[in-house]
Amino acid sequence: MLAQIMKYEWRNLQADRMPFAVAAILGLAIAYGAANGSNWVRFQQSNIDAALKEQSTRMSSIRAEMAKLNAGEKKVSAFADPRLPQSFGRNMGLHYVVMPPAPLGSLAVGQSDLQPYYFKVSTNSKETFVNNDEIENPVHLLAGRFDLAFAVLYLFPLVILAFSYNIVSAEKEAGTLALALSQPVGLGRLITAKVVLRAMFVFAVSILISVAGVAAGGAALSAEGALPRLLLWVGVTVLYGAFWFVLAIGMNALGRSSATNAMVLAGVWLLLVVIIPAVLNVAVKAMYPVPSRIELIQAIRVAGEESTREGSKLLARYMEDHPEMAPAGSSGSAPDFGTLLVALNDATERKVRPVLARFDHQLQQQQQFVERFRYVSPAIVAQSAIQDLAGSGTHRYQHFLAQVDAYHRRWRDYFVPRILRKQQLTGSDLDLLPQFTYQQEDNAAVMWRCTQALGSLCVPLILLGVPAMLALRRYRVAG
Amino acid sequence: MLIRIARKEIVEMVRDGRFRFAGGMVFLLLSCALLLGWQHYREVSAQQQAAQLATRHQWLNQGKKNPHSAAHYGIYAFKPKIPLSLLDRGTDPYTGVAVWLEAHKQNQFQYRPAQDATAVQRFGELSGAMVLQVLVPLLIVLLAFSSLAGEREAGTLRQLMSLGVRPSVLLRGKALGVAARWGC
Amino acid sequence: MLEANQLSKSYNGTTALHPLNLKVEPGEVFCLLGANGAGKTTTINLFLNFIAPSSGMAAVGGMDVVKHPLESKRLLAYIPEQVMLYRNLTGLENLDYFTSLAGGKHTQNELRGFLEEAGLARADADKRVGAYSKGMRQKVGIAIAIAKKARALLLDEPTSGLDPKASNEFSQLLKKLSGDGAAILMATHDLFRAKETGSRCGIMKHGHLVATYATADLGHAELERIYLEHMHD
Structure with a gap:
């Protein structure tokens, strides 16, 4: 019987044409979003390739320069001498650390247009190189990109609501509901058939076009973990869509007119997708305010000033702290510029560290708060899960930053002793430079987080679905 | 006549609890937003x-x-806030929020506040x-969407038309009613 | 076949239907007469389980409609004042859809046969219902009843607004269905039709069934007189 109801429901939809126009718009939006996401991934990749290419040409010209200098064919100032570890490690020989886009990066641009995905690591403090923002029109950042995630989070629910806001009320208004229910069929079964048909149609359109678009855009579906992630993405999309269907059923179960249903559902959409996230955003900033960056700039500057004034005292203190670094038999000779700079940086960093720790702490608190309260809107749950699967969210970025920290330490550990020992670099030293390779995030952890998100998308489904079913049982066609 | 129609619309809206609720919510959100905006403005411009x-x-x-070296020491320019922000x-x-101005080097603006926020920021503020x-x-759509269609469905439109009310006057009266409701 | 046992309905203190006892046997046509708001439609909605009774029970084929909502509807057919069908589907498709809801499986030819039996012109079966007149839609309603072999029919002012010819055709169909053993409960304002097709008629007033008569014992004029007498307070 379900199949029979669906068959005629399909014919009714076909005769209406409107649903197909709406579905076509959704399909186009999704295809456009997938294309946009794929372009963004390609753009990131080309930037990364360009950076790495620049690095390798720079390194070969440094080797050539070193050979010339060693042969005495050329003379340069200390600042331009790549053989000096302080010039090489602070300025000339910098290496890039890059976070390549994840295999499914085209699913969501996420935070990746805001957070830099490559840095040039030097022996200077981290603060000097982490502000490597891409030049980008802030209006684009404000509006967000029209990517697949936008189509899924914002447009997909609207299309679902357009398909189902009057699923029962229209039949009640047209009078066909009374005739249908005078047959031995329950309202529940009637609605099930109607919803399942619409859901199959909307889900098929969105998922097929998304997957085709992402695959055509060159996503590495054969990469490790890509397919399970894609499946999880399908799961998140389906459950998120199911939430909106259940919401529409619940609204219909209240027995109001189609016009009222449309208005109320539009209002709920606005509330869940726009207002509540905006309120959460304001709330989290009010609860855990991040210290002012303006004040940070001043703090760093003041710390730098103080350290400079302390001058040679600093160096003495540094050597006390790091006796192993003291160059043999150098006591008495005036410290050179490189050595002073090491001590200066060290002192400044030590002073600024508590301020920076406060930033990290507050951001961590914010993140925890959002993770605890994301359940107030399925849109937030879906957003974070989709970004996680696409590798453009907070988790993967934190993972990258931790690797950057580790590499920064290795870079310094390589150069600082050489600076203090005034040891010139040779061509063979260049082969031993610390190399950065991005370590993929633990796939199982991502899967686990997203499975949890799936579970938490089920909660509102049940919270809404059960009362909706009870209300449907009390639904009266007449009286 | 125009005024009379508008007055009837207002009375109907005022008596409808849903609109009072919705209006109250908007007022509450607007006050919160302005308060937070003012606080933010005050804090940031003081810091700046x-x-x-x-x-x-x-x-x-x-x-x-x-x-x-003085030119390299440079100076920071901090982006000012204007009151309407x-x-x-x-x-x-x-x-x-800031750019470092120094000799023969063009630095970029540093520290986008959105980078110091969670991904929820991208839903808007x-x-x-x-x-x-x-x-x-x-809310305006909510108030006005059924102003004519609703009367037609309830059958009161036929009656109004039979009384010789000009449709344009009716429409303007209803619009005036909704507008007046928002005015106060 | 149709039985109301102390059946009543009240809405927030106002009683729409006072305890009603009524039995309609197979082959019988029971006409409910009465002013608007007398409780006729309420009675029919109670039999359909569209509204829940405040007390008492409505039974179809011996089954309480509240306890057996689906089983009782297997025996029922319902024809409202306006038979509302899906306007974008043809008469035949509508019939197919509604009979399949009833769990029936029929070939296209059988379905066409039912429509013809209900008096719908052959060519009209494949037209979209949007273009149907009220009488034609009423016929599709009858065809649904025929197709599901309804043992009991609930009709809510089915002939109001039909022209005399269509109304007459409708009455003929009802007679045929009751001749085949269906129990028919019809709410109507049409005293003439009640006398013509009904085997009994009951007069309702303010939610009470105040009197029942066998129509065979009454002439047209007499029925009208009795009706008007009851309507006087």
């Missing part, structure tokens, strides 16, 4: 002014130096402008 003074002070008191922060979260641009139109 203090920092601008401090950086000037540092510049003047950097001591005797050769001009080249309490209503709408605009692109501020996505433009840097609750501001007075958002309430006015997004919520209020929805």
Whole structure:
């Protein structure tokens, strides 16, 4: 019987044409979003390739320069001498650390247009190189990109609501509901058939076009973990869509007119997708305010000033702290510029560290708060899960930053002793430079987080679905 | 006649509890948004002014130096806030707050506030402008969507027409009613 | 076949239907007469389980409609004042859809046969219902009843608004269905039709069934007189 109801429901939809126009718009939006996401991934990749290419040409010209200098064919100032570890490690020989886009990066641009995905690591403090923002029109950042995630989070629910806001009320208004229910069929079964048909149609359109678009855009579906992630993405999309269907059923179960249903559902959409996230955003900033960056700039500057004034005292203190670094038999000779700079940086960093720790702490608190309260809107749950699967969210970025920290330490550990020992670099030293390779995030952890998100998308489904079913049982066609 | 129609619309709306509720919600959100916007504006502009003074002070008191190192020492420019930003922060979260001006080097603006926020930031920010641009139109539609169609469905439109009310007057009266409701 | 046992309905203190006892046997046509708001439609909605009774029970084929909502509807057919069909589907498709809801499986030819039996012109079966007149839609309603072999029919003012010819055709169909053993409960304002097709008629007033008569014992004029007498307070 379900199949029979669906068959005629399909014919009714076909005769209406409107649903197909709406579905076509959704399909186009999704295809456009997938294309946009794929372009963004390609753009990131080309930037990364360009950076790495620049690095390798720079390194070969440094080797050539070193050979010339060693042969005495050329003379340069200390600042331009790549053989000096302080010039090489602070300025000339910098290496890039890059976070390549994840295999499914085209699913969501996420935070990746805001957070830099490559840095040039030097022996200077981290603060000097982490502000490597891409030049980008802030209006684009404000509006967000029209990517697949936008189509899924914002447009997909609207299309679902357009398909189902009057699923029962229209039949009640047209009078066909009374005739249908005078047959031995329950309202529940009637609605099930109607919803399942619409859901199959909307889900098929969105998922097929998304997957085709992402695959055509060159996503590495054969990469490790890509397919399970894609499946999880399908799961998140389906459950998120199911939430909106259940919401529409619940609204219909209240027995109001189609016009009222449309208005109320539009209002709920606005509330869940726009207002509540905006309120959460304001709330989290009010609860855990991040210290002012303006004040940070001043703090760093003041710390730098103080350290400079302390001058040679600093160096003495540094050597006390790091006796192993003291160059043999150098006591008495005036410290050179490189050595002073090491001590200066060290002192400044030590002073600024508590301020920076406060930033990290507050951001961590914010993140925890959002993770605890994301359940107030399925849109937030879906957003974070989709970004996680696409590798453009907070988790993967934190993972990258931790690797950057580790590499920064290795870079310094390589150069600082050489600076203090005034040891010139040779061509063979260049082969031993610390190399950065991005370590993929633990796939199982991502899967686990997203499975949890799936579970938490089920909660509102049940919270809404059960009362909706009870209300449907009390639904009266007449009286 | 116009006034009379408008007055009837207002009475109907005032008696409808849903509109009172919706209006109250908008008022509450708008007040919260403005309050937070004002607080943010006050804080940030105080910081900006203090920092601008401090950086000037540092510049003047950097001591005797050769001009080249002084030019490299440079000065920071902090982006000022304008008072109307309490209503709408605009692109501020996505433009840097400061730029270091130094000799023969062009630095970029640093620290976009959105980078110091969670991903929820990308859903948008609750501001007075958002309430006015997004919520209020929805409420106007909510108030007015059934003003004619509803009368037609209830059958009262036929009666009104049979009394010789001109449709344009009826429409204007209803619009005036909704507008007046928003005015107060 | 149709039985009301102390059946009553009240809405927030106002009683729409006072305890009603009524039995309609197979082959019988029971006409409910009465002013608007007398409780006729309420009675029919109670039999359909569209509204829940405040007390008492409505039974179809011996089954309480509240306890057996689906089983009782297997025996029922319902024809409202306006038979509302899906306007974008043809008469035949509508019939197919509604009979399949009833769990029936029929070939296209059988379905066409039912429509013809209900008096719908052959060519009209494949037209979209949007273009149907009220009488034609009423016929599709009858065809649904025929197709599901309804043992009991609930009709809510089915002939109001039909022209005399269509109304007459409708009455003929009802007679045929009751001749085949269906129990028919019809709410109507049409005293003439009640006398013509009904085997009994009951007069309702303010939610009470105040009197029942066998129509065979009454002439047209007499029925009208009795009706008007009851309507006087």
